[in-house]
Amino acid sequence: MNAKIEDDTGRFAFGGLDRVLHEKARLGILSSLLSHRRGLSFNKLRDLCSLTDGNLSRHLTTLQEAGLIAVGKSLKEKRSLTLVELTPDGKERFLGYLSLLEGIVSGALANTEAKPELGWKPA
Secondary structure, eight states, X not given: OHHHHHHTTTTTSOTTSOTTTSSHXXXXXXXXXXXXXXXXXXXXXXXXXXXXXXXXXXXXXXXXXXXXXXXXXXXXXXXXXXXXXXXXXXXXXXXXXXXXXXXXXXXXXXXXXXXXXXSOOOO
């Protein structure tokens, strides 16, 4: 019986979760960018994620410093346009993160008595 307990040590610690990615606003930003291959303007990203300008800027800085996104500026109709895109490394890391989350959810659902018939359902 002790061997079983030792085998489960740290099972739910989820040490593989990347803290840069595992934050609500950054999860929204990266999800938005993943579904828009050509990137998104700052304003569109702000609106999609329901963030303030300052909050979005802070999260973009964190993601850019981690090499997950690229931020570029250009002129469009004499106005400055900020475009945000996933980097190739950012896409790879985020897809790996989503795969890890999928495994966590699947494992949690597999160990419940009430198993949903058609995938994940909120409580």
